[in-house]
Amino acid sequence: MAMLEINDLKVSYGMIEAIKGISLEVNQGEIVSLIGSNGAGKSTTLRTISGIKPAKSGSIVYEGKDITKASAMSIVKDGISQVPEGRHVFKGMTVKENLMMGAFTRKDRDALKADMEKAFEYFPIIKERLNQDAATLSGGEQQMVAMARALMSQPKLLLLDEPSMGLAPLFIKQIFNIIQEINEAGTTVLLIEQNAKQALTISHRAYVMETGRITLTGTGAELLTSEKVQEAYLGGA
Ligand code: ATP
Numbered sequence: 001m002a003m004l005e006i007n008d009l010k011v012s013y014g015m016i017e018a019i020k021g022i023s024l025e026v027n028q029g030e031i032v033s034l035i036g037s038n039g040a041g042k043s044t045t046l047r048t049i050s051g052i053k054p055a056k057s058g059s060i061v062y063e064g065k066d067i068t069k070a071s072a073m074s075i076v077k078d079g080i081s082q083v084p085e086g087r088h089v090f091k092g093m094t095v096k097e098n099l100m101m102g103a104f105t106r107k108d109r110d111a112l113k114a115d116m117e118k119a120f121e122y123f124p125i126i127k128e129r130l131n132q133d134a135a136t137l138s139g140g141e142q143q144m145v146a147m148a149r150a151l152m153s154q155p156k157l158l159l160l161d162e163p164s165m166g167l168a169p170l171f172i173k174q175i176f177n178i179i180q181e182i183n184e185a186g187t188t189v190l191l192i193e194q195n196a197k198q199a200l201t202i203s204h205r206a207y208v209m210e211t212g213r214i215t216l217t218g219t220g221a222e223l224l225t226s227e228k229v230q231e232a233y234l235g236g237a
Pocket residue numbers: 013016018036037038039040041042043044045
């Protein structure tokens with residue numbers, strides 16, 4: 001059984017059907033990418049999984065449990081954590097306070113401290129900036145805080161929405177490396193990316209979305225060499 005199973009999911013914004021019946025699965029231990037152009041429905045898919053946006057029909061089953069209608073709070077408690085597009089660090093709060101917000105469902109203070117130390121290992125820069133207002137960090141640093149914050153809820157499944165967006169090349173490389181390290185340490189990852197080449201390179205499997213539908217799926221390596229993907233998303237490279 002897959003860790004996450006999405007079956008014939010449909011999601012609408014008023015009259016606009018953003019997701020027109022998609023099915024996909026994520027197995028434990030995998031990095032799975034969703035690639036596709038702007039407006040394809042990738043963010044909507046993640047927001048529906050995390051309980052922020054309600055589904056119109058279809059089902060989302062996580063670890064054998066139907067979470068299609070579950071609240072965002074209970075979904076976090078079940079082990080799914082999302083890093084939203086645009087990062088959204090909490091302004092007017094220090095980096096440390098931001099990290100603690102990620103742990104709001106937890107009461108185990110000792111383990112929490114250990115997890116914060118682990119976050120510093122992935123993102124050493126965070127430790128130097130703990131008492132700084134998170135909003136004053138650079139884009140790349142804010143991305144790291146947002147990812148560290150998501151890790152503080154000890155997710156089994158991490159949902160990442162465009163983690164490389166707007167980042168300098170050096171930061172992009174670093175973020176992809178860290179995603180791989182987080183995955184190797186046992187966290188399953190569902191990743192949305194415009195940066196298709198890098199996403200496919202680190203992904204076990206991937207799905208291509210076009211206007212609310214999944215049009216292609218395969219291993220990361222298969223899609224990297226697919227003519228269709230190369231033409232549409234890799235600039236014919
Ligand atoms: P992007 O990379 O640009 O975020 P995406 O693949 O993540 O694209 P979505 O953001 O999921 O796409 O959008 C899917 C469709 O739903 C688009 O047609 C978009 O205009 C529409 N949409 C998204 N959010 C809303 C909203 N709050 N109200 C109305 N329509 C929306």
